Amino acid sequence: MGKLSPAHQILPVIQAEEEVLARLKEFVQDKDAFSPNTWRQLMSVMRICHRWSTENRRQFLPMLPADLRDYLNWLQENGRASSTIGTHGSLISMLHRNAGLTPPNTSPLVFRAVKRINRVAVVTGERTGQAVPFRLENLLELDALWSDSILLRQKRDLAFLHVAYSTLLRISELARLRVRDISRAADGRIILNVNYTKTIVQTGGLIKSLSSQSSRRLSEWLSVADISAEPDAFLFCPVHRSGSATLSINRPLSTPAIESIFSQAWNTVGVSETISPNKGRYTRWTGHSARVGAAQDMAGRGYAVAQIMQEGTWKKPETLMRYIRNLQAHEGAMVDIMEKYNLNKKDK
CATH class of the missing domain: 1.10.150.130 (Tyrosine recombinase, N-terminal domain)
Known part of the structure; x- marks a missing residue:
């Protein structure tokens, strides 16, 4: 050859x-x-x-x-x-x-x-970054300040924060919600049909229910924005500087615009103490803060990890545990043993 x-x-x-x-x-x-x-x-x-x-x-x-x-x-x-x-x-x-x-x-x-x-x-001590939690008390404090506001932007921002905290959805999932995704329970509360999430991609999607207060704030926003009759409109649309809502069908609210909502909330009721930066950031609320805060509130009220994972559509327990590790640290088995031992010694 x-x-x-x-x-x-x-x-x-x-x-x-x-x-x-x-x-x-x-x-x-x-x-x-x-x-x-x-x-x-x-x-x-x-x-x-x-x-x-x-x-x-x-x-x-x-x-x-x-x-x-x-x-x-x-x-x-x-x-x-x-x-x-x-x-x-x-x-x-x-x-x-x-x-x-x-x-x-x-x-x-x-x-x-x-x-x-x-x-x-x-x-070398690298820490996993974590958003500053936006907790229920923060939401209620904002609600007291913004619920009677005549500013359309604050109406939208308050409704958005209610939905973000109540659903634990990621900001990209919140941004693509449309008016047609809304239905009502028998008592008038809002039910949201989430087509898919980062971890759940299947026909039938995911159902999220809002509380009476959150339903009321979302309904108020839809009414003043005048988009209730537009099924294809994104639920949260831009607000023009003139104070009018800009109907949006093709492009959801951008990530910077959503981050701005959390920034405005921080400027209004943000915690007073200085927060040490993690990786040069995480010194105020960001787009992930409501998701982190809601998970921590659920853990603090004794809900099981499986329940919290279901609410936040987490697939891996270790992902969730990064958010609630500081809360769970004081509830470990060894802490419980030592505290009960010391208590028994005092009683004797």
């Missing part, structure tokens, strides 16, 4: 590249299989990793295990949290799998690098 010519030698390489490109095109065509947030994260990671690969003369796709190890170490050297580094590794693996390539994460080289990164993070 004769020697292959250079053209024949390079042909399999060209065919392999064409197959990868074809799979990547199919991947992009099927991007609706993933949540918008996951896709945005993937695009962000690809941009960062591609720029690093170009600047350091490394191969981006397929990525070699040694290159991925160096990339992950570079992320940690530049102050990225271990959880963020883990996300980068997972999304790079996801890209390789969908391109029909072997993910570099499967190599022991990368496994050891990740293990070292996590260990360094723990030893």
